[in-house]
Amino acid sequence: MVGKLTVITGPMYSGKTTELLSFVEIYNIGKKKTIVFKPSIDNRYGEDIVSTHTGFKVKAHKISKSSEILNHISSNIDAVFIDEVQFFDEELLNVVRNLIFKGIDVYCAGLDISYLEKPFKTTANLLAMADEVIKKKAVCEKCGEHRATYSFKITQDNREIDIGGKEKYIALCRECLKKIKVNKTL
Numbered sequence: 001m002v003g004k005l006t007v008i009t010g011p012m013y014s015g016k017t018t019e020l021l022s023f024v025e026i027y028n029i030g031k032k033k034t035i036v037f038k039p040s041i042d043n044r045y046g047e048d049i050v051s052t053h054t055g056f057k058v059k060a061h062k063i064s065k066s067s068e069i070l071n072h073i074s075s076n077i078d079a080v081f082i083d084e085v086q087f088f089d090e091e092l093l094n095v096v097r098n099l100i101f102k103g104i105d106v107y108c109a110g111l112d113i114s115y116l117e118k119p120f121k122t123t124a125n126l127l128a129m130a131d132e133v134i135k136k137k138a139v140c141e142k143c144g145e146h147r148a149t150y151s152f153k154i155t156q157d158n159r160e161i162d163i164g165g166k167e168k169y170i171a172l173c174r175e176c177l178k179k180i181k182v183n184k185t186l
């Protein structure tokens with residue numbers, strides 16, 4: 001038996017973590033054994049917790065290197081859930097391949113592109129290997145349409161990796177991003 005890989009991607013606030021945790025619930029209702037991982041760099045909601053922007057939380061293992069995931073996998077695990085995959089090293093692809101060949105279903109959630117509109121390599125690699133891709137959209141915080149595919153940085157900090165939420169990023173659609181870039185003002 002082999003497992004399958006599902007990747008949930010899109011901009012910030014598009015519901016990636018909500019969708020990931022809804023899959024955790026589905027497996028748990030079916031009395032399947034699940035395990036959740038997050039990167040240690042993301043300390044927004046506490047050490048060992050994955051949380052949605054609405055505050056729904058589940059316990060998670062905090063990982064600083066992709067290969068550490070394998071140390072937590074026992075023979076009875078049915079499904080593995082990994083949030084914020086954009087922050088993991090590229091070895092995650094091999095780790096995930098190893099898991100699905102063992103018969104474990106894997107669900108990954110993460111940003112497709114940074115605020116610089118550059119693809120995150122680890123997410124891009126996982127998308128290439130996925131059996132199923134769920135591409136989410138957020139509500140554009142400029143025009144109010146449910147078509148935002150960009151995370152736009154509203155601070156002057158130009159680091160590509162910069163943990164945060166609404167105080168740093170808003171979701172925008174392409175139309176509104178274009179207007180902002182042309183007019184050079186929010």
Ligand SMILES: Nc1ncnc2c1ncn2[C@@H]1O[C@H](COP(=O)(O)OP(=O)(O)O)[C@@H](O)[C@H]1O
Pocket residue numbers: 011012013014015016017018019051052053054137138139140141171
């Ligand atoms: N611009 C937005 N568009 C859609 N949802 C938003 C927006 N801003 C805040 N939210 C809230 O964020 C929730 C999604 O949070 P979450 O699943 O953590 O998203 P993600 O993991 O993609 O950042 C939505 O259910 C909604 O309550």
Ligand SMILES: Cc1cn([C@H]2C[C@H](O)[C@@H](COP(=O)(O)O)O2)c(=O)[nH]c1=O
Pocket residue numbers: 011012013016017042044110111113114115116151152160161162163164165169
């Ligand atoms: C766009 C963008 C985001 N980040 C950070 C900001 C947050 O800590 C996470 C994304 O969280 P979410 O669950 O998808 O809302 O990533 C970043 O470091 N760099 C970026 O370009």
Ligand SMILES: [Zn+2]
Pocket residue numbers: 140141142143144145172173174175176177
């Ligand atoms: Zn818009």
